[in-house]
Amino acid sequence: MATFGIIPTFILISINSFAQTKNDSIPLTINEQNTIFVKAVFNDYDTLNLNFDTGTTEMVLLNDVLKNKLKSSPKLYNTFYNLKIGSTIYNTKVYDAELSGHGTDGRFGWDLFKGKIVELNYDKGLMIIHKKLPENTVKDQKFTKFKMEFFKDLFLVESKIAQDGIVNSDLFLFDTGYQRTAMLGNDLLMDGKFPVEKMKVLKTAIMKGAQGNEIPVITSNLQLLQIGEYELKDVPIQRLTANKPLEGRNIHILGNEILKRFNMFLDFQNNAIYLKPNQLFNDKYIDK
Incomplete structure (x- = not known):
């Protein structure tokens, strides 16, 4: 069955990211089910495959991952945690869900990148976070x-x-x-x-x-x-x-x-x- 990537109740944006000194190029994977994901490090210890889901906000982890995979037990909904994507660390709350994109441990929303430019280049297999739009390239x-x-x-x-x-x-x-x-x-x-x-x-x-x-x-x-x-x-x-x-x-x-x-x-x-x-x-x- 397909995974419907929308959270029924949407959460207001409350994410801040640390300053980024240069463009951040991150390997981007897409599987046969059309799920795109990147590797990320949660809470300094746990390496996860996370779907970049523009149809949601903040960060969501599968219930099974929360119970059986993480080295820590994060407090849901109200506590901020570090999420490292590429060379940049973002702050995000964590929510739980039963399902996510095929082959992923959870997902993160577009709002991690407020004030930034996100490039998705499927030809090169890259997700690139820019400080400003590369107007000449566009x-x-x-x-x-x-x-x-x-x-x-x-x-x-x-x-x-x-x-x-x-x-x-x-x-x-x-x-x-x-x-x-x-x-x-x-x-x-x-x-x-x-x-x-x-x-x-x-x-x-x-x-x-x-x-x-x-x-x-x-x-x-x-x-x-x-x-x-x-x-x-x-x-x-x-x-x-x-x-x-x-x-x-x-x-x-x-x-x-x-x-x-x-x-x-x-x-x-x-x-x-x-x-x-x-x-x-x-x-x-x-x-x-």
Whole structure:
């Protein structure tokens, strides 16, 4: 079953990081389930594989890891601990969950990098933390710029979906922790009079959320998903039939089976995203 990378109740940002003197290049791994992760050292002693999940905040460790793997017993929710990623040490609270991305011990959110620039380069297998945006690189390599829209400490990007001549434009949660292509919310589809009944059903399944909760979904064929000028055709998307992913807002979700197809800069200084297709862009979809 796929792992749904969104924490049901979101935590307000409360993370500070130590000063960084240079760009930090960190080996980045992506597995067959579209989980991206890096090695990190928690609380000075424990080396962990952690998913970089832009669909959450702070740090989450699996219950099994908390009980059986750590050399210490951290106090959850209110105490700050050191987390070393690359050569930089960040301060973060710790939360617990039943599930995380395949092959990982937990995950950390985007807000560790507030005020920084995060580059994800899948072609080179690197996650690079920049002090400032390398504007020449972005310009010379012809990255496309998108605006970040924030809701409850999470960021979204505008994208389009199209089926049988009907086009809807909405904000999508930018979620590297969600392992599939895209999750479309039924309420938004109904509001946009999107022809759901004309989408070919590929399969139905039960997914599990971060706390082990069951989420019924339908996988259907979407004729077109467009992010800026980039078009992806015949995408096997998931339709959420219950349990709104964000309390208080209907949204769609872009998952890492789509996002991995782009090298990117996440500019948390100016709230912008820069995307450029990479060597994975034309890979087959897992759900096909």
